[in-house]
Every structure is written in C-alpha cells, then in structure tokens.
Amino acid sequence: MKWKQIFAEALALIAIAGALALAASLLQPKEKSAGTSRSPSLDGGNLAQSGAGLKDSSDKAERRKLLHSLAPAKDPTLLYLEIQGDMARRLHDAGSLFIDARRQESYLESHISNAINIPVWGSKADEGIRALQNEGAAFDDVIVVYCSGSDCSDSLALSEKLAMNGYLNLYIYKMGFPEWEENGWPVTAGETP
C-alpha cells in the first residue's frame, strides 16, 4: 500500500471524526443549571440577591466607589490580579461580585455566600458571561473569581474568558474555597447564591 493512500485514509478518518464531533457538539444537551449557572445568568434573581446587587440597589454607585477604593490597584495591562484571603473577605463584605468557577456539583455542595456559579468548562460558560452583562455587570465592576485552591486553574481560565469579554477589574482569590471554608467565613449550600 502506498503512503499516498494511507494519508488519504487518515484524512478521511479526520473528516469523519470532525463531522461527528461537530454534530455531537450541536446536539449536546444543555446542562441542567442550578445556582447561577442557571442564572447568575438567566433569571437575574441571583445576581440581584448577590452582594453585588447589580440590578436594583440604589447605592450601586456608592458601593462601586467603595469597592474600587478597597481593591488593590491593578496594572491595566494585566488581565487579573491574585489576592489573598483577607482581601477577598474585605471585598466580599463590601459587596463585590464573587464568581465560583468550579463545577456545578461542587457549587451546590457549598460555596462562598452570595457567589454565583459559572462553571468554566460547562456548556453554558459563555451564556453565563453574556447573562452577566445583560444583568448589568459593568465592565469596570470589581469581580472576584475563585475555585478549589492553589492547584486549581479554573479561576484563571474563567478570568481569561471574562477578560476577553471586556471585564477589567478581575481578582483571583487564589487559595479559593478550601481556605475560605477553613477560616469559617460565610458559606451557603444549594442553589441560593
């Protein structure tokens, strides 16, 4: 058998795999969402309940000013800045928007109170980010993203996505949920942010 024929076979198999992958991707059932993956996003209610109070709080501008003064200065050329637990707690208390980048199951089990869930690898990650914009999250809002601690890179991946969508003030709580929980800081289980 000639190499030309072998390469032709290989190309045909690649084309078949590509077509199947595309079809499967289009037919993939959307994740049944909970917490915010559903709706940090879609119904807006979670965001309104969250510390950020993006929709209906009358002191939104004041809060934003407070958050900007609290958050560490970030070089505008950086996509995000890593922060430690104390700073994360301060921003949380001041009402910053927290986004949990972990999988939905982990979020439902327990998460930082008022955090919304956008699982970065879920099929609705982009939809969640779009919904965030629709719900009124401004591009210069202070946003804290976290996942499962220092070995976890989901918060980095989600921050990159958020940055690509125009968000400027992204902070990664590097030690993430394990440290927060260990410190006995406020957590919530289930779908409620």
Next chain:
Amino acid sequence: MASYCRGNPVSQFIYNRYLSIAIRLLLGAILLYASWSKIFDPSSFAQVLWNYKLFPIATISPLSHFVPWLEAVIGLALISGIGRKGAALLATGLLLSFMLAISIDLARDISISCGCFSSAEAPQSHEQGIWLMKLDLLRDLGFLLLAAHVLTAPITWRQSPSSNR
C-alpha cells in the same frame, strides 16, 4: 510491506497473520474504550486539557470535542479493518502527541492527570502525579509499538512463506 514476511523467521513471527489481527483489534478496543467517557463528558476533558497548560484557551473547547471522536473513529476503523492503515497512522500521531504533551509537563514539573481513559481521575499529590505521568509515558510507548505494528504489517498474507520465492 509484504517483504517483512519473507525469509527472516523473526519477522515471520512478528507479522504472523493472527498476531497482527489480535494487535489491531486490541489497539482498536483500547482507543474506543479511551474515547468513551470523554465523548459523554467533554467539559471534564476540557478541564484536563486546560490543566496541561499547553493550549490557548480558544482551542480547548474544540479539542475537547474533536479528540475523543477521533479516538473513537480510529478505534472503529482498526476493529473493522476499514482504512486500518490510515487509522494506524493517526493512532501513531495521536500517541506521539500525548507523549510529547506529558513529557513537556514532566520537564516543567507540572503534575497533571493525563485524562487518557477518564477525565474524572481522583486528585493526587504532586509526587504521585509525577510518578503516574511517567507510567503513562511507558504505557503510551507500549501502545505506540502496537500502532507501529499495525502500520507496518502486510495488508494480505500469503498462504505459505515458501510461495514467496
């Protein structure tokens, strides 16, 4: 390629018809099995790919959908025998890519779960992770030899070696 079967008894053994069929079926089954869980959970596989810290984020989602299906198609081609040479060539390329990715992360001392057969492997310590990555490399090397065998085995076998002369 049929020339491998001529003369040399070692070649005659290695490229024995039944052994060749068994190797092809085994490699096909392995690839099909490896693709299974990833096809049904591309999100977890995307996370595995991201953990390699090798791919730009824009490529993660397409790769997480494409690679499992490519494994499945190669596996089916090897099992059915349709386009098996092309499938063996792709399997060789795929395995070399996996081995390269694992080697790069080993060199950077980044501990990852390879996601070879499942995307939901248990978390492990750094040392355990590095040790398992070395085992993954050895395993992939074994699979690579199988793929190379299928690629170089003759398409058809003669009734008797003597008939070659």
